[in-house]
Amino acid sequence: MIADMKVEDIVGDYQEVSLQLYGSITRKILYTQIETSYPDGKLIVSTTDPAGIITHVNRSFVEMSGYREDELLGAPHSILRHPDMPPVAFKDLWDTVQRGEKWQGFVKNLRKDGGFYWVKATVIPNVRAGKVVGFTSVRRKPSRTKVDECSKLYPTLF
Amino acid sequence: MSFQFTVSPDFTPDHLSGWYIFNTWLQKQTGLAIHLEMYNDFHSQRSAIQANHVDLIYANPFDAAMLVRERGFLPLVKAEGASDEALIVVNAANPVIDVAELQSGTRVAFTEDPDVRLMGMIMLEPADLDNGNIVPISADNYVLVAKQLLKNQADVGIFLAEAYDDLSAMIKSQLKVLVRSQISVIHHALMIGPKLQDQREDIQNLLMSMSADEKGQGVLKNLGFSSWQIVDDEEMEFMIDLMDTLNT
Structure with a gap:
């Protein structure tokens, strides 16, 4: 399950939009223009089941997302989906990992407080005994150049 | 039958004698003939692994994927609380x-x-x-x-x-x-090759009980840590997947 965002969680001036997520889920998104910069030296790590439901998060994931761990476990990974991210990027991600390949890209993620943070994400299928049992996503600090490029490119992909 | 043990060439020089002492302890405890071979560099160590000369290794996380997926190694233990940063x-x-x-x-x-x-x-x-x-x-x-x-x-x-x-x-x-870095989940691990795998549980038990006796504590001290911690197959697979995402 994925709940609508709540006004009381939002920090700063916000805009509202309705976002269509994977699996016919519609979510009310409240988002601000406040960026949290990626912390140096850390990796944000999460694992999902084959359907994209979060099964593991590390401490950096919890800190950067603004959610509590118990709010994240069992939620779809699209809880981080920011309205500025073009759906075509996630289609490419899913098509790639479902072929059993590694996907890499720059992603603008949504925080619980409505703010955002940019990451360089790599997603790989977890293959155990020849079967895909889930996906691991590892994010690292992106360069400002790449973030600026993506900030210009992504609005053209809708 | 004799087995070969080797240590990732990035070991701290201060602990060289510690690994020889550990190998002597391991032979005495298991009753197995184990020869410790220290390679000067990663290249020569990897050649020995490819030639199936290695049966037990304190491995660098970078080599874990190759050891598990290509050479059939399984994890035993890691130094408790230690991670590579x-x-x-x-x-x-x-x-x-x-x-x-x-x-x-x-x-x-x-x-x-x-x-x-x-x-x-x-x-x-x-x-x-x-x-x-x-x-x-x-x-x-x-x-x-x-x-x-x-x-x-x-x-x-x-x-x-x-x-x-x-x-x-x-x-x-x-x-x-x-x-x-504050990654916390990348670490060296002691791993066991196919020829020794029927002894995996026994060796794991011996290693886990090391910190409980005085002699074992002394051996561990010479390696620079105080106890071992079990690494199960899934923890190793998780680290391999993580290294795989980073190696891109």
């Missing part, structure tokens, strides 16, 4: 305070340690630096990486955190840490 360091007089300020053509000194180098290069990515636009400077050990920085023959040094912390206070006072 990397540091990005510059000369203290260098005006740079953020990695993002570094420019293409930066001279980067590092050792052969593959996991530390990988983590270090990831921490240089915010400056758009990669293997294609740095000037690599290879050093035999971390003291020499520090020397390259002190002599201004390198702009940046990639260190194993533990090795940097062990440098003298005098050397450290002339250096500046820009970033210290």
Whole structure:
């Protein structure tokens, strides 16, 4: 399950939009223009089941997302989906990992407080005994150049 | 029948005798003939693994995927609470305070340690630096990486955190840490090859009980830690997947 965002969680001036997520889920998104910069030296790590439901998060994931761990476990990974991210990027991600390949890209993620943070994400299928049992996503600090490029490119992909 | 044990060539030199003492202890406890072979570099160690000469290894995380997926190794234990972390360091007089300020053509000194180098290069990515636009400077050990920085023959040094912390206070006072990784889940592990796998549980039990007796405690002290911790198959698979995402 994925709940609508709540006004009381939002920090700063916000805009509202309705976002269509994977699996016919519609979510009310409240988002601000406040960026949290990626912390140096850390990796944000999460694992999902084959359907994209979060099964593991590390401490950096919890800190950067603004959610509590118990709010994240069992939620779809699209809880981080920011309205500025073009759906075509996630289609490419899913098509790639479902072929059993590694996907890499720059992603603008949504925080619980409505703010955002940019990451360089790599997603790989977890293959155990020849079967895909889930996906691991590892994010690292992106360069400002790449973030600026993506900030210009992504609005053209809708 | 004799088995071969080897240790990742990035072991701390202070612990060389510790590994020989550990091997003697292991032979006595298991009743197996185990020969400890120390390779000078990763290349010769990997050749020995490929030739199926190695049966037990204290492995660098970078080699874990190859050991598990190509050579059929399984994890036993890791040093309790230990993880490999990397540091990005510059000369203290260098005006740079953020990695993002570094420019293409930066001279980067590092050792052969593959996991530390990988983590270090990831921490240089915010400056758009990669293997294609740095000037690599290879050093035999971390003291020499520090020397390259002190002599201004390198702009940046990639260190194993533990090795940097062990440098003298005098050397450290002339250096500046820009970033210290906080990854926590990348670690060396003792791993067992196919020929010894029927003994896996027995060896694991012996290792886990080491810290409970005085002799075992002494052996562990010589390795630089106080107890072993079990690494199960899934923890190893998780680390392999993680290394795989980083190695891109």
